[in-house]
Amino acid sequence: MRFRFTEEQQRLRQEIDDYFRQEISGEFLEWLERQREGSIFSPESPEFTQKLAEKGWLGLQYSRGFQEGSIFEEEVGYWRAPVAYHNERIVGAIVQSVGSDEQKEYFLPRLASGEITIALGYTEPGCGSDLAALTTRAVPDGDEYVFNGQKTYSSRGTSANHAIVAARTNTEVPKHKGISLFLAPLDIPGVTIRPLPMMGWGADMAELFFDDVRVPAFNLIGERDRGWYHLAASLDIQRVRIGEVGVHRRMMEELVEFVKETKIDGESLSKDPFVRDMLAQRAIEVEVARLFNYRSVWAATKGPVPPHYTSMGTMYLRETSQRLAQTATEILGLYAPLKGSSKWARLKGSAEASYRAAPGYTLAGGTSEIQRNVIAQRGLGLPR
């Protein structure tokens, strides 16, 4: 295993870093911090996303490579840049690997320009971990499919104009063999979007209802009835969490700054053995999570990513996220529960925001139990 970056890749990181340092400042930074109050993740700014599209950075994963895309993502996380998150890496990767030439030509530039924005429509009220049990139907009718069903916990459901939807196209075969993936527009008749604001994860989460919705057959991505396999491969991409590693690296730096600057009874907090011990432990964990995720990025440049790599990376990172939120809360003490808008808040209310987001970390994109199942089966070869 060797995942050293080339000089060109390092230059790219520097260029992105310089750009964010310069652009995410002043009034724009203040706006961003106000928007982040409800969510650990940054909001999406169409104007800012457009600027990044013009720089050619949005579709880096498929225009230049997985490593370049990951460099961009880590920097976005670190700088908390307000960029649409799901677009390029998850859906772009699916279209690129299994889409037709016409679909690549149509969708990839629009994903890269930010014109098409994406919600994830997998989970349903009756299925989450056991996703293959999904019941949303897509029935062919001429050159369209007619959708009926419901999705829930769709991140960016209220703000995106498309959703990647897993729907049942065949009821005559075992459950995981009758699913297809669609890139469905959300602004068409029969789609109802009901906001599902979620603690710490912002207000753009939604339930999506499909009531005789007619989706063009062109929007079927990959082979009909093979969606389960496309989806499994896309989850392996989704579970490369290098962007979140950037978020936590930043949080670590801010906590270290805070303890250096803060005095209790005339003594610097940085000298408190308990505080030092907690921070050292979290620093190890964030670094391990970073390396796990780089291993997945590296593997992606060689071929399909082994599922247990991404499950280890995602599970370890997300459990680290929860411990980091707890550590921030303990270090900030009475400042910790204050929202960013309070004049007394420290670290712009990050401790409060991360603490609220913490429970969702080990649910979103597959629970810790499911990740451990993947590691046991796919990594250790244990029976189902």
Ligand SMILES: Cc1cc2nc3c(=O)[nH]c(=O)nc-3n(C[C@H](O)[C@H](O)[C@H](O)COP(=O)(O)OP(=O)(O)OC[C@H]3O[C@@H](n4cnc5c(N)ncnc54)[C@H](O)[C@@H]3O)c2cc1C
């Ligand atoms: C913040 C957040 C964002 C999300 N974003 C999206 C999104 O954008 N799009 C989307 O489609 N979904 C999204 N989800 C939904 C998420 O993918 C599901 O919540 C998750 O897969 C778990 O499904 P469930 O909630 O139905 O729980 P269940 O599957 O009902 O699980 C309940 C409990 O049982 C355990 N369990 C279930 N099966 C097993 C098993 N085989 N072995 C061991 N333990 C098991 C689980 O670990 C869990 O603890 C999001 C969820 C959250 C919290």
